[in-house]
Amino acid sequence: xxxxxxxxxxxxxxxxxxxxxxxxxxxxxxxxxxxHLPGMIGLGILxxxxxxxxxxxxxxxxxxLRAINTVHNPTFASPAxxxxxxxxxxxxxxxxxxxxxxxxxLLVGLVATLLAVLIGSIVGIAAGFFGGKIGGVxxxxxxxxxxxxxxxxxxxxxxxxxxxVRNIIIVIGITSWxxxxxxxxxxxxxxxxxxxxDRSRALGASNWHLMTRHILPNxxxxxxxxxxxxxxxxxxxxxxxxxLGLGDPLNPSWGQMLDDAFESGAVTAQAWWVFIPPGxxxxxxxxxxxxxxxxxxxxxxxxxxxxxx
Amino acid sequence: MSSRFIAAKVAGSLVTLVxxxxxxxxxxxxxxxxxxxxxYRGRNLSxxxxxxxxxxxxLDKSQGGQxxxxxxxxxxxxxxxxxxxxxxxxxxxKRKAGPTVALVGISAILSAVFGVLLGIAAxxxxxxxxxxxxxxxxxxxxxxxxxxxxxxLLTLFAVVLGWFPVGGLEDPAASSxxxxxxxxxxxxxxxxxxTLTVGYLGExxxxxxxxxLDTMREDYLVLARAKGLRDILVRNRHxxxxxxxxxxxxxxxxxxxxxxxxxxxxxxFSWPGLGLATYDALKGPDLPMLQGLFLVFSAxxxxxxxxADLLYGYLDPRVRPA
Numbered sequence: 001x002x003x004x005x006x007x008x009x010x011x012x013x014x015x016x017x018x019x020x021x022x023x024x025x026x027x028x029x030x031x032x033x034x035x036h037l038p039g040m041i042g043l044g045i046l047x048x049x050x051x052x053x054x055x056x057x058x059x060x061x062x063x064x065l066r067a068i069n070t071v072h073n074p075t076f077a078s079p080a081x082x083x084x085x086x087x088x089x090x091x092x093x094x095x096x097x098x099x100x101x102x103x104x105x106l107l108v109g110l111v112a113t114l115l116a117v118l119i120g121s122i123v124g125i126a127a128g129f130f131g132g133k134i135g136g137v138x139x140x141x142x143x144x145x146x147x148x149x150x151x152x153x154x155x156x157x158x159x160x161x162x163x164x165v166r167n168i169i170i171v172i173g174i175t176s177w178x179x180x181x182x183x184x185x186x187x188x189x190x191x192x193x194x195x196x197x198d199r200s201r202a203l204g205a206s207n208w209h210l211m212t213r214h215i216l217p218n219x220x221x222x223x224x225x226x227x228x229x230x231x232x233x234x235x236x237x238x239x240x241x242x243x244l245g246l247g248d249p250l251n252p253s254w255g256q257m258l259d260d261a262f263e264s265g266a267v268t269a270q271a272w273w274v275f276i277p278p279g280x281x282x283x284x285x286x287x288x289x290x291x292x293x294x295x296x297x298x299x300x301x302x303x304x305x306x307x308x309x
Numbered sequence: 310m311s312s313r314f315i316a317a318k319v320a321g322s323l324v325t326l327v328x329x330x331x332x333x334x335x336x337x338x339x340x341x342x343x344x345x346x347x348x349y350r351g352r353n354l355s356x357x358x359x360x361x362x363x364x365x366x367x368l369d370k371s372q373g374g375q376x377x378x379x380x381x382x383x384x385x386x387x388x389x390x391x392x393x394x395x396x397x398x399x400x401x402x403k404r405k406a407g408p409t410v411a412l413v414g415i416s417a418i419l420s421a422v423f424g425v426l427l428g429i430a431a432x433x434x435x436x437x438x439x440x441x442x443x444x445x446x447x448x449x450x451x452x453x454x455x456x457x458x459x460x461x462l463l464t465l466f467a468v469v470l471g472w473f474p475v476g477g478l479e480d481p482a483a484s485s486x487x488x489x490x491x492x493x494x495x496x497x498x499x500x501x502x503x504t505l506t507v508g509y510l511g512e513x514x515x516x517x518x519x520x521x522l523d524t525m526r527e528d529y530l531v532l533a534r535a536k537g538l539r540d541i542l543v544r545n546r547h548x549x550x551x552x553x554x555x556x557x558x559x560x561x562x563x564x565x566x567x568x569x570x571x572x573x574x575x576x577x578f579s580w581p582g583l584g585l586a587t588y589d590a591l592k593g594p595d596l597p598m599l600q601g602l603f604l605v606f607s608a609x610x611x612x613x614x615x616x617a618d619l620l621y622g623y624l625d626p627r628v629r630p631a
Contacts, residue, residue: 144328152606239454279457286452
């Protein structure tokens with residue numbers, strides 16, 4: 001009885017020590033991050049963008065997205081004449097579309113990135129940890145996927161699966177995992193040879209325990225930085241796919257807005273207000289993720305610290 | 310470079326090419342149950358039309374029979390007939406490759422040259438206004454959708470100011486020859502080329518900057534300075550040649566996208582190349598054309614990756630196996 005309790009106590013205290021250490025490491029990293037100006041600018045833009053996306057139902061009426069509700073509005077009205085940001089070829093308010101477009105663009109950007117990094121982490125950790133035959137086969141597959149040009153593959157997949165937000169997420173997710181996989185594998189290969197892994201193995205730890213308790217916590221900073229740097233690529237890919245007509249017209253993203261603008265002749269009509277806001281939105285969000293990711297990389301990877309500035 | 314190293318790399322590329330060819334088959338036929346229904350989503354198909362299409366895609370044959378037929382056709386560069394052009398896909402691709410290679414090739418070289426120059430300027434004047442300006446410009450243009458930049462430039466310089474034509478390869482009404490003809494094409498190419506150059510240049514500038522910053526810490530640069538070499542010689546003879554290696558690799562890899570790199574930008578400027586063909590094939594949707602384009606795009610990427618590997622082995626002895 002008392003033995004069992006002692007074991008429970010030990011486990012909780014060991015865990016608690018680990019958590020305290022982690023919280024301290026996080027606090028130190030945050031302290032450094034706070035003084036990283038580009039990183040804080042990026043974070044600021046992201047907070048604003050996410051707030052706008054979350055508050056979309058309060059900020060703008062969703063019915064304004066459907067052309068059937070806007071037949072009475074003037075078409076291609078400039079911001080000087082109608083609505084804060086003017087209207088598009090169907091009389092829809094550009095500001096309403098912009099606010100709701102943030103939702104779809106950010107949702108696709110984040111979820112597709114998580115999917116890609118999740119697959120990449122599993123493949124990368126497995127390939128690095130097991131090495132040998134399994135690792136070799138996994139890396140061969142990764143290299144094949146790296147070589148297939150991303151955009152044509154994504155286009156073909158999206159064309160076959162049909163246009164919807166879910167399919168765009170799947171398509172980008174399953175075409176973007178090889179880069180994180182390769183990066184994470186390289187890191188795992190060096191971690192695998194560390195003394196504490198040997199020690200833990202000698203004490204009888206299972207592969208699962210080694211991977212989840214020793215390897216994963218040590219690659220997670222890298223995974224975090226890599227995730228942040230993957231989001232801009234994913235957001236730009238989503239914009240391109242939507243522009244090529246593979247997006248969901250009922251849940252317009254910023255890329256879909258650009259497609260609508262181009263298809264409806266906004267360029268010849270010189271209706272710049274229709275396509276400037278979504279393009280700027282994509283650029284600012286992509287830029288913000290790049291700034292945050294670069295800041296994280298510099299803070300978490302001491303070798304890069306010298307490059308700063 | 311040993312012939313063994315070359316042979317290994319070439320063999321690796323061939324295996325990858327075979328993988329892509331097989332993948333292409335499964336992509337179009339096995340991914341979802343009924344490719345006919347998926348590709349004609351939302352359109353009314355009569356039972357008769359559906360049967361015809363099924364036969365045309367060869368979907369009435371067994372899975373294995375389809376695969377053998379597909380391999381035979383692919384090896385003889387027979388990708389079927391495109392629906393929109395009603396001509397052999399391979400002929401269409403050959404015809405449209407020229408304008409794309411010209412546009413993307415020129416843009417790739419221009420962006421590499423200007424990107425490298427900007428990167429050198431930024432790294433050499435580190436933590437100055439030049440450095441901050443170059444970095445901000447590079448990261449900013451890198452974050453833009455290239456086709457959006459194209460829309461902005463098109464609206465400003467072609468529609469509002471009227472300095473450049475709004476699209477196409479050449480003026481269809483003009484029957485000029487010689488220099489006037491070339492000048493007309495150059496005028497048509499200017500805006501798409503500017504778009505792609507600005508879109509790609511940031512990546513080169515960032516990579517050149519960080520590579521040069523790494524090189525600048527090397528001892529041989531201290532030695533070069535200690536010898537009393539002028540700053541400009543230290544930079545151009547000692548630092549830049551060593552730092553430029555990753556850029557050369559990036560350029561070789563980017564040349565792989567010489568066929569597929571401008572899909573959306575070509576659509577914006579109605580540039581009659583493979584990108585516009587992809588855009589049109591998607592609107593169709595034109596399945597044989599898409600399939601042929603996908604294979605050709607992949608083959609070009611694989612080929613230039615091989616070139617990049619070999620080039621790297623040649624330029625950097627550390628990569629070569631002993």
